[in-house]
Amino acid sequence: MPSSVSISLVIYVWITTIIIINHASTTVAKPQSSSLAQELKALNQTHWWWYEKITSSPCKWDGIVCNDGGSVIEININNTEYHPQLYLSDFNFSSFPNLVRFKLAGICLYGRIPPEIGSVSKLTHLNLSWSSLSGELPLSLAKLTQLEKLDISFNQMSGPIPLELGNLRSLVELYLGGNYFNGTIPSTLGLLTCLTYLDLHSNQINGTIPSELYNLKNLMALHFDNNNLFGPISSKIGNLKNVVSLSLSHNLLIGPLPHTLGCLTNLTLLSLDSNQISGPIPLEIGNMRKLRLLDLHNNILTGLIPSTLGNLTKLDFLNLGVNNLVGEIPPYVGHLTNLRYLDIHSNQINGSINSTMRDLQSMQKLDLSNNSISGILPHELTQLTRLEYLNLSLNKLSGEILPNIDNLSSLSVLDLSHNNLSGSIPIQLRNCRILGQLFLSYNRFSGTVPPEVFYPYNLTIVDLSHNSFSGTIPPEVFYSYNLTIVDLSHNSFSGNIPLELGYCKNFGHLDLSFNTLTGHIPSTFFFQCQINLSYNYLEGHIPDGFWGYNTLTSVMGNKNLCSDHIPGIPHCSTWIKKFSNLIKIILAPVILGFLLLGVGIVFLSRRKVIRNNQNECKATRNGNLFSIWNYDGNIAFEDIIIATEDFDIKYCIGTGGYGSVYKATLPSGKVIALKKLHRLEAQEPAFDKSFRNEAKVLSEVHPRLSPHINQTIAQNVVLVVTLALACLRSNPKSRPTMKHVSQEILVRKPPLLKPFYEISMWELMNQEVFGDPSSVGAVDKAIHTGKTTLALTNYLKGVDY
Numbered sequence: 001m002p003s004s005v006s007i008s009l010v011i012y013v014w015i016t017t018i019i020i021i022n023h024a025s026t027t028v029a030k031p032q033s034s035s036l037a038q039e040l041k042a043l044n045q046t047h048w049w050w051y052e053k054i055t056s057s058p059c060k061w062d063g064i065v066c067n068d069g070g071s072v073i074e075i076n077i078n079n080t081e082y083h084p085q086l087y088l089s090d091f092n093f094s095s096f097p098n099l100v101r102f103k104l105a106g107i108c109l110y111g112r113i114p115p116e117i118g119s120v121s122k123l124t125h126l127n128l129s130w131s132s133l134s135g136e137l138p139l140s141l142a143k144l145t146q147l148e149k150l151d152i153s154f155n156q157m158s159g160p161i162p163l164e165l166g167n168l169r170s171l172v173e174l175y176l177g178g179n180y181f182n183g184t185i186p187s188t189l190g191l192l193t194c195l196t197y198l199d200l201h202s203n204q205i206n207g208t209i210p211s212e213l214y215n216l217k218n219l220m221a222l223h224f225d226n227n228n229l230f231g232p233i234s235s236k237i238g239n240l241k242n243v244v245s246l247s248l249s250h251n252l253l254i255g256p257l258p259h260t261l262g263c264l265t266n267l268t269l270l271s272l273d274s275n276q277i278s279g280p281i282p283l284e285i286g287n288m289r290k291l292r293l294l295d296l297h298n299n300i301l302t303g304l305i306p307s308t309l310g311n312l313t314k315l316d317f318l319n320l321g322v323n324n325l326v327g328e329i330p331p332y333v334g335h336l337t338n339l340r341y342l343d344i345h346s347n348q349i350n351g352s353i354n355s356t357m358r359d360l361q362s363m364q365k366l367d368l369s370n371n372s373i374s375g376i377l378p379h380e381l382t383q384l385t386r387l388e389y390l391n392l393s394l395n396k397l398s399g400e401i402l403p404n405i406d407n408l409s410s411l412s413v414l415d416l417s418h419n420n421l422s423g424s425i426p427i428q429l430r431n432c433r434i435l436g437q438l439f440l441s442y443n444r445f446s447g448t449v450p451p452e453v454f455y456p457y458n459l460t461i462v463d464l465s466h467n468s469f470s471g472t473i474p475p476e477v478f479y480s481y482n483l484t485i486v487d488l489s490h491n492s493f494s495g496n497i498p499l500e501l502g503y504c505k506n507f508g509h510l511d512l513s514f515n516t517l518t519g520h521i522p523s524t525f526f527f528q529c530q531i532n533l534s535y536n537y538l539e540g541h542i543p544d545g546f547w548g549y550n551t552l553t554s555v556m557g558n559k560n561l562c563s564d565h566i567p568g569i570p571h572c573s574t575w576i577k578k579f580s581n582l583i584k585i586i587l588a589p590v591i592l593g594f595l596l597l598g599v600g601i602v603f604l605s606r607r608k609v610i611r612n613n614q615n616e617c618k619a620t621r622n623g624n625l626f627s628i629w630n631y632d633g634n635i636a637f638e639d640i641i642i643a644t645e646d647f648d649i650k651y652c653i654g655t656g657g658y659g660s661v662y663k664a665t666l667p668s669g670k671v672i673a674l675k676k677l678h679r680l681e682a683q684e685p686a687f688d689k690s691f692r693n694e695a696k697v698l699s700e701v702h703p704r705l706s707p708h709i710n711q712t713i714a715q716n717v718v719l720v721v722t723l724a725l726a727c728l729r730s731n732p733k734s735r736p737t738m739k740h741v742s743q744e745i746l747v748r749k750p751p752l753l754k755p756f757y758e759i760s761m762w763e764l765m766n767q768e769v770f771g772d773p774s775s776v777g778a779v780d781k782a783i784h785t786g787k788t789t790l791a792l793t794n795y796l797k798g799v800d801y
Contacts, residue, residue: 035097039072042095048077048086067098074101087111088133094119101125105151109133113152118143127151129175134158142167153199154178161200166191177201177223185224187212195219201247202226209248214239225249225271232256233277238263247271249295254278257301262287273319274298281320286311297321297343305344310335321345321367328352329368334359345391346370353392358383365389369415372396377421382407391415393439398422406431415439417463422446430455437461441487445469451476463487465511473512475500487511489532497522497538512536513557521546521561533558541572639666640674647676 040058043049049061059066065074077086085108093099093116100122109131117126118140126144129151136159137152147168157179165174166188174195181203189198190212196219206228213222214236222243230252238260240246246267253275261270262284268291278300285294286308292315301323309318310332318339325347333342334356342360345367352375353368360366363384369391376399381390387408393415400423401416408414411432422444429435430452438453441463448471449464459480465487472495477486479500489511496519497512507529513536520540521533531550535557542555542563552568555561562572643664644651651662659675666672726736 036070038095042092043072045092046086046090048090065101071098072096073098074103075099076101076103078103078106085110088128089114093117096120097122099123103127104131106130113138113141115140117141120144121146123147124170125149128155129153131155136160137162137165139164141165144168146170149173151175152179157181159183161186161189161205163188165189168192169194171195173197175199177203179203181205183207185210185213185229189213190215192216193218197221199223200227204228206230209234211236216240217242219243221245223247225251227251229253233258233272235260237261240264242266245269248275250274252276256280257282257285259284261285264288265290267291269293271295272299276300278302280304281306281309283308285309288312289314291315293317295319297323299323301325305330305333307332309333312336313338315339317341319343321347323347325349329354329357329373331356333357336360338362340364343367344371349373351375353378353381355380357381360384361386363387364410367391368395370394374398376400377402379404384408386410389413393417393419395419400424401426401429403428405429408432409434411435412458413437417441417443419443424448425450425453427452429453432456434458436482439463440467441465443467447471449474449477454480456480457482459483461485464491466490468492470494472496473498473517482506484508485510488515489513491515493517495519497533507531530554542566542569640664643667644674 043058058064063077064072067073087110089111099120105127112135115138123144124146133155139162142164148170153175160183161181163186171192172194177199184207187210195216201223208231219240220242225247232255233253235258243264244266249271256279259282265287267288273295280303281301283306291312297319304327305325315336316338321343328351331354337359339360340362349371355378358380364386374396382402382404388410397419403426406428412434417439424447427450433456435456436458446468449469451474454476460482469491473493475498484506493515499522509530511532513532513534515536517536521542523543532554538558539560542561563569564571643666644662652660653663662674664672664674
């Protein structure tokens with residue numbers, strides 16, 4: 001009996017236990033199932049996973065991690081291809097009670113951070129960086145007491161940093177940089193004793209650095225750069241013994257560098273540049289032996305470069321530029337063998353470049369510009385074979401460029417401008433194949449520019465201005481397709497502008513001003529750039545495309561340039577017209593003289609025989625130097641002069657109402673009678689009428705007498721004389737051109753169709769041969785009074801006798 005009671009009791013207890021367990025599990029499963037359904041619904045409402053099946057388990061979706069119970073504990077979206085634009089307000093934070101990590105960095109996240117974010121009490125990591133969030137930080141963030149990392153950097157957040165962030169005692173990393181936060185740094189951040197990274201860089205924060213922050217002994221990185229912080233750097237900064245990276249650059253900090261900086265022996269990065277820090281560099285800075293980057297440039301530091309810098313043998317980057325440091329470059333700089341970047345520009349450093357710099361074999365950038373460094377370029381510089389950037393401009397260096405400059409085969413920028421360097425450019429520079437920028441301006445270089453200088457294909461900028469270079473511009477300067485800026489101004493370059501300039505299509509600026517260039521502006525120019533050709537000796541028409549990117553000052557100082565479109569520059573049509581008129585005035589008599597000579601030769605070639613023994617014309621008393629024809633074409637005027645002994649009175653056989661009659665015995669034995677007319681008588685109308693009457697009578701006498709001149713010959717004489725007189729008109733516009741003269745001779749149309757004896761001198765001088773009679777005008781006085789006119793008059797009026 002007892003045994004059966006015991007068995008019954010055991011069975012009862014077992015059944016009761018099963019019922020209780022089943023009831024309990026049912027009670028728990030219903031709420032858990034309801035929570036998962038809420039999470040699924042909330043995720044679907046965001047439409048961030050529109051490509052997924054809405055009925056599937058979210059634990060299988062991209063970027064979602066669940067716990068063993070199927071609840072979402074992590075959301076990590078970093079693929080913008082499937083999420084082009086997200087709004088944080090679409091996410092219902094209250095539906096995710098188990099969410100631990102929420103990471104939406106680097107995607108297009110818009111809107112404000114909703115206050116509901118404070119309901120995710122288990123959240124440890126919140127990363128919303130590199131998005132487009134705006135507005136202020138919600139105060140509800142202070143409820144996330146388990147938060148270890150908060151990153152909202154590089155957004156468009158604004159407003160002050162809430163004091164309530166001091167409640168996040170578990171916070172290890174705080175990144176709020178790259179926003180528009182303003183106000184001061186809350187002192188409550190000093191309560192975050194677990195903090196190792198504090199980054200507030202690139203905001204609009206002002207005020208001083210709270211002293212409470214110097215109690216964060218676990219701090220490893222403190223970045224407050226690019227803000228408006230002011231005041232001195234506290235000596236308490238030495239308390240941050242674990243700090244590795246300290247950046248306070250680009251603020252308004254003042255005062256000296258505290259000596260306690262030497263206590264930061266774990267520092268690898270110290271950036272205090274672009275402030276107003278003054279005083280000397282403390283010697284204690286040499287205690288930071290782990291330092292790899294030291295940037296103190298753009299301050300008001302004074303004194304010498306401390307010798308203890310030589311202890312920083314791990315230093316990779318050293319920038320002391322734009323200060324008031326004095327003295328020479330210390331020789332112990334050569335101990336910094338790991339140094340790749342050295343910048344001491346814009347100080348008051350003097351002396352020469354130390355030869356110990358040859359040991360800086362890792363050097364890639366060296367900038368010693370804008371100091372008072374003197375002496376020659378040391379050969380040791382060419383041993384820095386890894387050097388990519390060398391700037392020694394604005395110093396007092398002298399001598400020549402090192403001939404073995406080509407050892408710097410990695411050089412991309414060479415700036416030696418504003419020194420006293422002289423000599424020529426070494427052709428070895430061509431071996432610097434990747435050279436992109438060359439600055440040699442404001443020196444004393446001379447001679448021609450070797451074409452090899454421009455062989456490097458990567459050249460983009462060449463500045464050789466303000467030197468004494470001469471010769472022609474080498475065409476090779478324009479062979480580099482990458483050239484954008486070329487300045488050859490203020491030299492003594494001569495010759496024409498190379499046509500190869502048209503090869504350069506990427507020019508942004510070309511300056512050839514203040515040289516002695518000549519010739520025309522090539523029409524091959526690609527004028528989509530600024531070109532300065534002022535103060536040369538260029539001439540001719542300015543191409544129309546020149547004015548797209550240039551102004552009048554680009555060509556000023558070239559007196560012989562012209563353009564038909566730009567005010568302030570002589571018009572080419574006016575300039576050409578003036579030049580043409582000048583040519584006519586100066587050269588017309590010479591050209592016409594040769595023309596008449598040619599006409600005379602052609603005319604005389606039609607004569608039957610010309611005496612071979614006549615080589616020279618003797619001068620006569622009245623200046624006649626040409627030959628005439630008698631009735632048979634064989635009597636030369638010289639024969640008449642000889643036969644009458646230059647019209648001696650003993651050969652005069654009578655005088656009439658017009659002229660004097662002479663008897664002459666020619667070499668052929670013929671005896672002829674000549675009438676010599678006087679110049680004054682030719683100007684009287686009465687005598688002119690008497691002359692024509694006599695000529696008419698003689699033309700009708702008995703044929704046994706000597707025949708008068710052939711009418712065709714007479715008409716040719718009239719044509720030649722008429723052309724000669726027309727070419728001597730006082731108005732240049734009325735003078736015939738060479739083309740007109742040649743046409744008249746070819747046509748041989750006599751200008752006057754009268755009998756020879758009816759033509760007067762007035763008609764010959766005023767005959768319209770080539771057009772507008774109003775343009776004929778008066779003949780120069782020299783025509784009426786000169787000896788040539790007398791000779792022609794004598795010939796025309798005396799040839800019939």
